[in-house]
Amino acid sequence: MAVNILVVDDSAVMRSMIQKTLTLSGLQIGEIHQAGNGREGLAALESKWIDLVIVDINMPVMNGEEMIAQMRTRSETKETPTIVVSTEGSQTRIDRLQRFGVRFIHKPFSPESIRDVVKEMLGSEVFNDRSR
Amino acid sequence: MTEAADGRLAEVTIDTLEKLAFLFASPMDAPAEVDERAFSTVRVDFGGALSGGMELSLSGPVLAELAANMLGAMEGEALTADEQQDALKELANVICGNVLPELGGHEAEFNIQTPYPVPANRPQWNAPAAACHLLLENGLCRVRVRLQDGAMPVPAGAGPDAQR
Numbered sequence: 001m002a003v004n005i006l007v008v009d010d011s012a013v014m015r016s017m018i019q020k021t022l023t024l025s026g027l028q029i030g031e032i033h034q035a036g037n038g039r040e041g042l043a044a045l046e047s048k049w050i051d052l053v054i055v056d057i058n059m060p061v062m063n064g065e066e067m068i069a070q071m072r073t074r075s076e077t078k079e080t081p082t083i084v085v086s087t088e089g090s091q092t093r094i095d096r097l098q099r100f101g102v103r104f105i106h107k108p109f110s111p112e113s114i115r116d117v118v119k120e121m122l123g124s125e126v127f128n129d130r131s132r
Numbered sequence: 133m134t135e136a137a138d139g140r141l142a143e144v145t146i147d148t149l150e151k152l153a154f155l156f157a158s159p160m161d162a163p164a165e166v167d168e169r170a171f172s173t174v175r176v177d178f179g180g181a182l183s184g185g186m187e188l189s190l191s192g193p194v195l196a197e198l199a200a201n202m203l204g205a206m207e208g209e210a211l212t213a214d215e216q217q218d219a220l221k222e223l224a225n226v227i228c229g230n231v232l233p234e235l236g237g238h239e240a241e242f243n244i245q246t247p248y249p250v251p252a253n254r255p256q257w258n259a260p261a262a263a264c265h266l267l268l269e270n271g272l273c274r275v276r277v278r279l280q281d282g283a284m285p286v287p288a289g290a291g292p293d294a295q296r
Contacts, residue, residue, distance in 0.1 A: 012218050013222045017202060087228070087230055089234075090239065093241050
């Protein structure tokens, strides 16, 4: 099964780093879509089939916390696997996010941390044989 | 300015440079004189438990190296000025996001704005709340944090709630 991914981050460099990390992880990727803020991310979720959302917190227009809150109110996306990749250091805010059922990866991240969390969320069957 | 705050800022910056861009840095004393034109600088403003700004400056050659490493550029591949600026902004964003809990506490919430470039001839921050200078193989890195209203940071583990 190939996984369709949405990466939401206001930094094009960070979106590129995450995309490269996912590609090298052995994950079977269908399509990778990108958005620069939460509002663009919600629009992408309305028009595309997405299996995994990777989202930053601090973004202009709509931040990641607002985006995830809105995702969880919509029947189509309320259970979409979501990983927050952020510099967020406030345990209060991290706890609040985790109540939405998201996983949290701290920036700067290692490639292994993203691979391991994706594997825990989606299972090893979405990875190429050598990466399982 | 406190030595503890400066130390935390240096630790976070060194760790971020290494993990994000494979750049290795070590602390150095502040140079006696600095030509601001030799640096590329971005500023990131923040609010919440602490309000203020952070400036990150890299001397010329380091910026290209930073962007190439972050983007995984092939040897000889030229990156655009926009790509280099974006890499610098993201580095500032990550350093700022990691240092604020060190200065304001790990339960505190902060709102970090989008980093933006600032010109060399801007008014300088003469008494930052925290500052560090780092030596890299091909240049210098400088980070300064300014807090509004003269607030002083209390590094995590150094305040009254610190574990003894």
